[in-house]
Amino acid sequence: MDTNTLFGALVGGLCSISATMLGHWCQNKKERRINRAIILDYLKRTTDIFSCYYYGNVAPECLDAVDSQEDMWRMLPQAGFTKSEIDSILNWLFIVKIVLQKYNKGIHSDGYNNLSDIQKRQYLDALIKGKAVDLEILDEIKNLLAKFK
Numbered sequence: 001m002d003t004n005t006l007f008g009a010l011v012g013g014l015c016s017i018s019a020t021m022l023g024h025w026c027q028n029k030k031e032r033r034i035n036r037a038i039i040l041d042y043l044k045r046t047t048d049i050f051s052c053y054y055y056g057n058v059a060p061e062c063l064d065a066v067d068s069q070e071d072m073w074r075m076l077p078q079a080g081f082t083k084s085e086i087d088s089i090l091n092w093l094f095i096v097k098i099v100l101q102k103y104n105k106g107i108h109s110d111g112y113n114n115l116s117d118i119q120k121r122q123y124l125d126a127l128i129k130g131k132a133v134d135l136e137i138l139d140e141i142k143n144l145l146a147k148f149k
Helices: 003-054 060-065 071-078 083-107 117-128 132-147
Strands: none
Touching: 003 060, 003 071, 003 083, 003 132, 060 083, 060 117, 071 083, 083 117, 083 132
């Protein structure tokens, strides 16, 4: 094997490796953008609904529009957020899950359907109304969303 053939094979191999690495980098960047957009959309929807409930004095039944999406937990590491952003988002996802569990427990409890509308609201408010830490994390998520507008 002469030097030119060896050099050509080496250059060809390096070009092939570089093109593969560039392709993976572009694909990962695209997936990060998509995952980030999905997560930001979910955060926007949930914070809007929770803000209406916590601050807008909307009936707790508005929480029916929220779903706890388990795939958000899996998508988060590939979305390109910083560690502090991930911590805030994980805290928010945990709060959403806990509040929805309390809400569902409340509406499926014995005697719930026998209550008047006012009593239902009072019962659910007492069961799920946000704590100061929930509202603090809600504000963190709103600030995060404002950053990515």
